[in-house]
C-alpha cells in the first residue's frame with residue numbers, strides 16, 4: 001500500500017524501512033516519509049495516499065479526516081497506543097479505519113517512569129550539573145528511601161502494572177491503585193485497589209498510567225491537589241492533559257507538590273520532538289515549570305527504546321498489511 005508517513009524523524013525512517021524489508025515482498029509497502037505533522041492545515045500532503053501513518057502529536061479532527069477522505073485516504077495507522085488525537089466517531093462516520101499499536105514494550109515507559117522517580121527523589125538532574133561545575137556540596141540533594149513509601153498508581157493496565165511490580169517487588173513500596181477496571185494481577189503482586197480520593201490522600205508518590213479521555217482530562221487539577229499529602233511526588237508519563245499544568249505552579253509554589261516529573265505536557269504539540277534551543281519559547285506555563293528545582297521534564301521520550309521502536313515499526317506495518325489483505329486485525333480502534 002502507498003503510505004504517507006508523517007512526523008518522521010531519521011529514527012522513524014530507519015526502523016520503518018527495516019521493518020518493511022522483513023515483510024513478504026508482495027506485502028511490502030511504498031513508504032513516503034514527511035517531516036511535517038499531519039493536521040487540518042497539512043492534509044493536502046496526503047492527497048492520493050490510501051493510508052496515512054501518524055504519531056502522537058499529529059491531530060486529526062473531523063475537518064482533517066474529511067479532507068483526507070476527499071483525497072482518497074481510508075486507513076489511519078497510528079504509531080502509538082494512545083488514540084486521543086483522532087476523532088474516532090468522525091472516522092467511523094466517514095468509513096475510515098483507525099489502527100494502532102496497543103502494546104510495544106510497556107517496559108520502556110514503566111522504566112522511564114521509575115527513572116523520573118529516582119532522579120527527582122535523589123536530585124540526580126541537579127547533582128549532574130553541580131559535579132560538572134566542581135560543586136560537590138550536598139545541600140539540597142537529600143532524598144528519602146523509596147522502601148516503605150506508598151505509591152498510588154492510577155491506571156493499572158500494561159504499563160501501570162509493570163510500574164507496580166518494579167516499585168512494589170523491587171523497591172519494597174506499598175502499592176495502592178485506582179482503575180475503572182481493576183486488574184486481578186495487581187493484587188497477586190501485593191497491590192491494593194482503593195478509591196481515587198483514598199489514593200490521593202495516602203500516596204507519597206502518584207504515577208499516572210491511564211489514557212486521556214473526557215473523564216480523565218485534568219484529573220489532577222487544583223482541587224485534586226488539595227486531597228494530596230504535603231510534599232507529594234506526581235509523575236505523568238501518560239498524556240499531558242491528565243494534569244492541569246497551570247495548577248501545578250500553585251502547588252509547587254506552596255510546597256504542596258514536592259516533586260513533579262513529566263514526560264508529557266498539555267501543550268507539547270507546539271514543542272516536543274523539535275529543537276527550539278535557539279528560539280524563544282512562548283509557553284509561559286512550561287517555562288515557569290522549568291524554573292522549579294524539583295520539576296523534571298523529558299520530551300515524550302518514555303517510549304523511546306530500541307526494543308519499542310522495532311516493535312512499533314513491525315506492528316504498524318503488519319496492521320497495514322492485514323487490513324490491505326483483508327485479514328482480521330485485532331488492533332483496529334473502535335468508538336465503543
Ligand code: NAD
Nearest residue numbers: 082155156157158159179180181209210211237238302303
Ligand atoms: P492500557 O490500556 O494497558 O492501560 C490503561 C489502564 O487505564 C486500563 O487498565 C484502564 O482500565 C485504565 N483506565 C481507563 N480509564 C480510566 C480512568 N478514568 N481512571 C482510572 N483508570 C482508567 O494502556 P498502557 O499501555 O498501560 O498505557 C497507558 C497510557 O500510557 C496510554 O494511555 C498512553 O497515553 C501512555 N503512553 C505513553 C507513552 C510515552 O512515551 N510517554 C508511551 C506509551 C503509552
